[in-house]
Amino acid sequence: MNSSAVSLREIVDSAVAEHHGKIGTLMPVLHSVQEKLGFVPSESVPMLAQSLNLSRAEIQGVIGFYHDFRTSPAGEHLVQLCRAEACQAMGSRDLELHAKQRLGIDFGETTEDGRFTLEPVYCLGNCACAPSVRINDGIHARVSTGSFDQLIDDLEAQE
Secondary structure, three states: OOOHHHHHHHHHHHHHOOOOOOOOOOHHHHHHHHHHHHHOOEEEEEEHHHHHHOOHHHHHHHHHHOOOOOOOOOEEEEEEEEHHHHHHHHHHHHHHHHHHHHHOOOOOOEOOOOEEEEEEEEEOOOHHHHOOEEOOEEEEOOOHHHHHHHHHHHHHHHO
């Protein structure tokens, strides 16, 4: 067994042990794995299935259903565009097209340099200030194409 498999096994075992005996452990365990690795690797699914006495399909179903879980590493900066109705009514579709063009990627993709990952979200709880964008841990309100460019420019300038 190589060192990365041992590390993954340790991470899975630690996440399972942390939530052992609790009802509904799958979600917290998946969150724990993703928190430690930045994503839930496909190689962890059989380990999780065995440890939690669930089928691989059950685990894959949960990972695929909830947009918070990712199966590949995210970029250095996670850019999430709200696609809920309030944001759409205030221009998020145009912002979405602009963001995809500016970053050169589609939803679910990461730029070639690994700096930005673009994801859709379905409500950031900032409806009165639509359209909203979350970049890393910061929520930005009333984002226009120009202010989006400024946010990205500011991140690029920090590096």
